Amino acid sequence: MIKxxxxxxDKLVRKGISSAMPWSEFNMEVVGEASNGAKALDFLKSQPVDLMLTDLAMPVMSGIELMRATKxxxxxxxxxxxxxxxxFDYIQEALRLGAIDYIAKVQLEKEQFEHVLHxxxxRLTGLTSSIRKMPSTNEINVHYPNVYALVSQDRKSEQKWPVELTTDGDVIRWEVERNSWMWAATHDEQDPLFHQLKASLDQIPHSxxxxxSDVQERTWSQIKNWIMNYTEASLFYAYNPEDRVITVSMNEEEILLKEPQDKDIDRIKQSWFQTPWTHHDAYYSQLIKQFTSLRLNKGQLMGLLYSLVMEWNHLFAQTTLGRISMIHGFDSWYEVEKWIKQTAIVIRKADEQTSYSQEIIHAVKKAVMIMQDDLEQAYTASGLSQQLNISRSYFSQCFKDLMGKTFNEYSRFIRVEKSKEYLLNTNNTIFWIAERVGYTDEKYFSRIFREMTxxxxxxxxxxxxxxx
Incomplete structure (x- = not known):
C-alpha cells in the first residue's frame, strides 16, 4: 500500500483531496495531513510516507522549502x-527539486480525480517497480552473438508476453523490468527467434x-542494466512506430540523462514564446532540437511542458490569442512531438481569427514576454514599439485589440500579479517586492496595488x- x-x-483542500479521490483503487492510502511544511516534517519523523502531495504557497514553511528539506x-x-x-517560477524550482507530477487546483474537478491518480x-510504479531476480546464470558470461530485448513504451498497464516461441532448441527468456523482456537462444541459428519476436510487435502496444550486438563476455546483469539505461535515456527519444526494430551495439557510448539547467530551460521558453515556431519550419526545427538536446527524462519533460502550457494560458487564454491544452500523457518523444505539431495548428487557427498579420501578432507576443521577463525595467509603449520597429500608435492599438487591455493597464496588471506571488511565497519586505516589480516608490506601489485588488x-x- 502506497502511504x-x-x-x-487550506483545510478544505486537504479534506477534499483526502475524501474525494479514489485512493484505494490505486493501492494508495492517505495516512496524514499537514497545514504547512514544518508540520509535514514533524509527521515524516513519526511515520513512513511514500508519496507527498504539497502546496507551494504556505505560511511558516513553503512547499519549495519543504521539498529542499525532504530531498x-x-x-x-x-x-x-x-x-x-x-x-510558473515555482513550478520550475519544483521541477529542479525532483517533483514527479503537478496538479493544478483550478482544474481539479470530480471527473478528473481518477485520471489524476492514474x-x-x-509515474510512481514506473520509478519504483521491482525487478525480478535474475536466473542463476546471472554472473555467467554470455556467449551468444546477439541478445534481443522487446520493450514496451506503454507503462499504463502491465503487459504479459502473449505468445510462445516455436524455435528449435532452448530459448532463455526473462523479464528485465515492467513490460520489458530479453532473450537469447542456445543454438547458432538466430533468424527464427528474430522473426517471431518481430512478428509479436503488433501484439504489444508501443513496443x-x-x-x-557486442554482448559476448558480458554478464546477464550487465546486459539487463544496459537495456534499462538505454530504455530510459535513449529509447524514449528513438521510438518510432514506423520503424520498430533497432540494432544497437553495447559498445556505443552510453547516453546519460541530464539535469536541466536554468539556461537551457530559459532558451526553450524563449523559443516557445518569442519565435514564430508555429508558422515557420526553421524555427520549429530549432525548438525541437533544443528539446531533444536536453535529454530530459519523462518526468522532467512533463514538468517543462506543463510549465509552458500554464504560462501560455496565464498570458493569453483570456485574449484573442487563445488557450492551448496540455498533453494528457505520453510514453515517447514521438507522442510529444505529435502534440507540439497539433498545438502549432491550434495557435495558427487562433491567429487567423484576428485581423492582424502573423508578424504583428508575433510582435505583440514578443513585447509581452519582454515585459514578463524583466519586470524591474519600466518598459513603455514608445520604447517597445521602437524596438519592434512599429509606430507607437499602431502598436498601442494592436496591443489593446489582441491582449484586451491597453499597454499601461497590462503593465500594471502583470506587476501586481507578480507581487501577489512574492507576498504569498516570500517573507521579503514590501519595499523589496515593489522594486522587483518595477516600482521605486513603495507608497505609489501600495496605492496601485490597492486600486487593483x-x-x-x-x-x-x-x-x-x-x-x-
Missing amino acids: VLIVDD QLYPELHIVVLTLHQD RIHT TLLVL GLLPSEYRQQGRGVK
Missing part, C-alpha cells in the same frame, strides 16, 4: 506539487525490438496567510 501525506494550508532527509520520498495557475500511480499589500499578505 500518502497531503500538505496544504536531504528523505531522498526516497516521491513528491507531487499542488499548484495555482500563476506559479497518472501519478503510473520496440532491440537487437543487441482592494487591499494594501500587507493586508493581502495577511489575508492570504491567515488561518483558513
Whole structure:
C-alpha cells in the first residue's frame, strides 16, 4: 500500500483531496495531513510516507522549502506539487527539486480525480517497480552473438508476453523490468527467434525490438542494466512506430540523462514564446532540437511542458490569442512531438481569427514576454514599439485589440500579479517586492496595488496567510 501525506494550508483542500479521490483503487492510502511544511516534517519523523502531495504557497514553511528539506532527509520520498495557475517560477524550482507530477487546483474537478491518480500511480510504479531476480546464470558470461530485448513504451498497464516461441532448441527468456523482456537462444541459428519476436510487435502496444550486438563476455546483469539505461535515456527519444526494430551495439557510448539547467530551460521558453515556431519550419526545427538536446527524462519533460502550457494560458487564454491544452500523457518523444505539431495548428487557427498579420501578432507576443521577463525595467509603449520597429500608435492599438487591455493597464496588471506571488511565497519586505516589480516608490506601489485588488499589500499578505 502506497502511504500518502497531503500538505496544504487550506483545510478544505486537504479534506477534499483526502475524501474525494479514489485512493484505494490505486493501492494508495492517505495516512496524514499537514497545514504547512514544518508540520509535514514533524509527521515524516513519526511515520513512513511514500508519496507527498504539497502546496507551494504556505505560511511558516513553503512547499519549495519543504521539498529542499525532504530531498536531504528523505531522498526516497516521491513528491507531487499542488499548484495555482500563476506559479510558473515555482513550478520550475519544483521541477529542479525532483517533483514527479503537478496538479493544478483550478482544474481539479470530480471527473478528473481518477485520471489524476492514474497518472501519478503510473509515474510512481514506473520509478519504483521491482525487478525480478535474475536466473542463476546471472554472473555467467554470455556467449551468444546477439541478445534481443522487446520493450514496451506503454507503462499504463502491465503487459504479459502473449505468445510462445516455436524455435528449435532452448530459448532463455526473462523479464528485465515492467513490460520489458530479453532473450537469447542456445543454438547458432538466430533468424527464427528474430522473426517471431518481430512478428509479436503488433501484439504489444508501443513496443520496440532491440537487437543487441557486442554482448559476448558480458554478464546477464550487465546486459539487463544496459537495456534499462538505454530504455530510459535513449529509447524514449528513438521510438518510432514506423520503424520498430533497432540494432544497437553495447559498445556505443552510453547516453546519460541530464539535469536541466536554468539556461537551457530559459532558451526553450524563449523559443516557445518569442519565435514564430508555429508558422515557420526553421524555427520549429530549432525548438525541437533544443528539446531533444536536453535529454530530459519523462518526468522532467512533463514538468517543462506543463510549465509552458500554464504560462501560455496565464498570458493569453483570456485574449484573442487563445488557450492551448496540455498533453494528457505520453510514453515517447514521438507522442510529444505529435502534440507540439497539433498545438502549432491550434495557435495558427487562433491567429487567423484576428485581423492582424502573423508578424504583428508575433510582435505583440514578443513585447509581452519582454515585459514578463524583466519586470524591474519600466518598459513603455514608445520604447517597445521602437524596438519592434512599429509606430507607437499602431502598436498601442494592436496591443489593446489582441491582449484586451491597453499597454499601461497590462503593465500594471502583470506587476501586481507578480507581487501577489512574492507576498504569498516570500517573507521579503514590501519595499523589496515593489522594486522587483518595477516600482521605486513603495507608497505609489501600495496605492496601485490597492486600486487593483482592494487591499494594501500587507493586508493581502495577511489575508492570504491567515488561518483558513
